[in-house]
Amino acid sequence: MLIMADINIGKAPPNLAVLPFYATGALAFVIWSFLLLISAESLTGHYFHPHLLTIVHTAVLGWGTMIIFGAAYQLLPVICERDLYSSGMAIASWYCLTPGVVLLAGSFWNFTTGWMMISGGLLVVLSTILYGINVIATSRICSHYSIQRLFLLTSACWLLFTVVVGLLLAIHLSHPFISKNHLDLLKLHAHAGIVGWFLLLIIGVSTKLVPMFLLGKSSKNKLLLLSFLLLNLGLIAFLADGFFFGGHSLRFGLYALLILIGVLCWLIFLGAAYKNRVRKKTDYLMKHTFVAFLMLLLAFAALPLLLFQQDLRWVMLYGTILFMGWISSIIFGMTFKTLPFIVWNNHYKLLSGKVKVPLPKQLYQESLIPFQFYFSLLALSLIIIGIIIQFVILIRIALVIWCIVGWIFLYNVVKVLLHKTTIQS
Amino acid sequence: MNIHINDPFFDEKIRAQSGLYKVIDPELFVNVIDLGLIYELDFNEEGKIKVTMTLSTPHCPMGEAITNGVKNSLEQDFPERKVEVNLTFDPPWSFEMLSEEGRAQLGV
Numbered sequence: 267m268l269i270m271a272d273i274n275i276g277k278a279p280p281n282l283a284v285l286p287f288y289a290t291g292a293l294a295f296v297i298w299s300f301l302l303l304i305s306a307e308s309l310t311g312h313y314f315h316p317h318l319l320t321i322v323h324t325a326v327l328g329w330g331t332m333i334i335f336g337a338a339y340q341l342l343p344v345i346c347e348r349d350l351y352s353s354g355m356a357i358a359s360w361y362c363l364t365p366g367v368v369l370l371a372g373s374f375w376n377f378t379t380g381w382m383m384i385s386g387g388l389l390v391v392l393s394t395i396l397y398g399i400n401v402i403a404t405s406r407i408c409s410h411y412s413i414q415r416l417f418l419l420t421s422a423c424w425l426l427f428t429v430v431v432g433l434l435l436a437i438h439l440s441h442p443f444i445s446k447n448h449l450d451l452l453k454l455h456a457h458a459g460i461v462g463w464f465l466l467l468i469i470g471v472s473t474k475l476v477p478m479f480l481l482g483k484s485s486k487n488k489l490l491l492l493s494f495l496l497l498n499l500g501l502i503a504f505l506a507d508g509f510f511f512g513g514h515s516l517r518f519g520l521y522a523l524l525i526l527i528g529v530l531c532w533l534i535f536l537g538a539a540y541k542n543r544v545r546k547k548t549d550y551l552m553k554h555t556f557v558a559f560l561m562l563l564l565a566f567a568a569l570p571l572l573l574f575q576q577d578l579r580w581v582m583l584y585g586t587i588l589f590m591g592w593i594s595s596i597i598f599g600m601t602f603k604t605l606p607f608i609v610w611n612n613h614y615k616l617l618s619g620k621v622k623v624p625l626p627k628q629l630y631q632e633s634l635i636p637f638q639f640y641f642s643l644l645a646l647s648l649i650i651i652g653i654i655i656q657f658v659i660l661i662r663i664a665l666v667i668w669c670i671v672g673w674i675f676l677y678n679v680v681k682v683l684l685h686k687t688t689i690q691s
Numbered sequence: 692m693n694i695h696i697n698d699p700f701f702d703e704k705i706r707a708q709s710g711l712y713k714v715i716d717p718e719l720f721v722n723v724i725d726l727g728l729i730y731e732l733d734f735n736e737e738g739k740i741k742v743t744m745t746l747s748t749p750h751c752p753m754g755e756a757i758t759n760g761v762k763n764s765l766e767q768d769f770p771e772r773k774v775e776v777n778l779t780f781d782p783p784w785s786f787e788m789l790s791e792e793g794r795a796q797l798g799v
Contacts, residue, residue: 278752344752478748481719481786481797544786545719547798610717611756619714619760620767626717 287336294328351403362393417470424462482543496528554599561591727788
């Protein structure tokens with residue numbers, strides 16, 4: 267038996283490097299849900315709409331990226347089995363990202379191009395650089411190779427690419443210098459973010475966390491490498507073709523197919539872990555994650571409509587499924603699989619075994635999670651139907667339900683964050 | 692962890708085990724004994740308890756809380772002894788290490 271007395275088992279970063287991201291992310295979710303509710307009719311129009319640009323940027327940066335940064339700072343030490351390279355840089359990235367999102371999203375609402383939009387974009391780029399340095403420097407001292415590390419590193423590079431392109435587009439809006447069509451570039455910018463940043467990162471983190479939560483094992487590691495190669499190949503081909511040759515629906519379909527096969531490789535890996543799991547009971551948080559996977563596949567199913575029919579509703583449907591269905595569902599599930607444990611650790615890790623302490627799941631109102639799950643499912647179903655049949659009232663009803671989901675989520679996040687140490691008798 | 696009736700520290704180990712039943716893995720809600728995380732309790736050295744244990748996942752984020760729980764529980768039950776926790780992943784934890792009770796609690 268090999269004993270490792272000095273093994274690193276819990277070098278968590280300080281609270282300030284993680285918790286503000288969760289708090290801001292939850293608040294951003296409530297804000298963009300409300301903005302979407304008051305702009306519901308924009309979901310039946312063109313996607314290049316000032317209000318939609320505000321909502322999308324609040325959702326992807328203020329909600330998705332914000333929570334992912336916080337979770338990544340917590341999980342990087344777990345994946346790399348080493349301390350986070352710099353907690354100070356993690357905190358600084360929050361100070362850059364938060365005002366960056368406010369300036370950027372604020373400037374889009376009335377489409378005020380100029381210093382506000384550009385400085386917002388600059389702050390987001392700065393925040394991404396700080397995040398990227400932390401990811402690279404933490405994984406540089408990684409004690410062993412892992413496919414998760416490769417996904418995390420590459421996703422950070424794609425995020426930087428995405429936000430730099432975004433910044434250039436923001437500059438171009440007030441000081442035109444790009445000869446290409448702005449809308450075509452927007453398509454490339456969006457997909458670099460969706461596939462390069464969100465998809466690669468979610469794959470990297472989920473292949474570590476899902477087997478850990480299910481107590482399951484998957485031996486299909488080679489599929490993850492194949493997934494990595496296909497996703498990057500598909501994305502690079504899409505971007506290069508789109509930028510240099512203007513793209514073509516058939517070729518775009520081929521690149522999407524490569525990406526879809528990559529996604530299926532990842533899902534087969536997770537399926538094997540699910541099949542071999544010890545924990546048979548699947549809780550609502552894991553169900554949120556499964557809904558997210560389903561939504562991702564649904565987005566792929568909507569792609570042929572998007573590529574071969576000149577109807578903007580499919581663009582809207584595709585975006586809604588991705589942002590509300592896929593990214594939001596995965597965050598709903600994973601937030602309460604990580605945040606209560608982070609806070610619990612801070613309060614109780616020294617008290618455990620001495621006195622009776624609450625369990626992490628008792629730090630939030632667990633009874634609200636089924637409501638969060640079913641309401642989000644209902645809202646997603648209604649909005650999908652509403653967009654397909656172009657029925658604004660149905661979209662608005664869906665968004666009212668979605669806002670309720672947002673408040674439930676925010677309530678539970680705040681409850682966890684404000685938890686006071688309690689000793690049970 | 693098996694405790695043999697002929698073990699010279701049988702009483703101590705039973706007492707230690709009773710305390711460790713109260714140390715819960717916060718993620719799985721099952722105690723460390725039924726999870727099979729404790730491999731060995733060594734009382735041979737005077738004034739010391741050496742615990743050899745594992746975690747369900749290497750580098751589990753709750754690892755420090757679990758090992759602290761084991762340490763705290765044993766220090767409470769044996770204030771005259773110093774507790775040393777040694778982690779090992781050899782052999783790694785597996786499903787077979789769960790007790791019947793642990794399997795029932797996990798719904799296996």
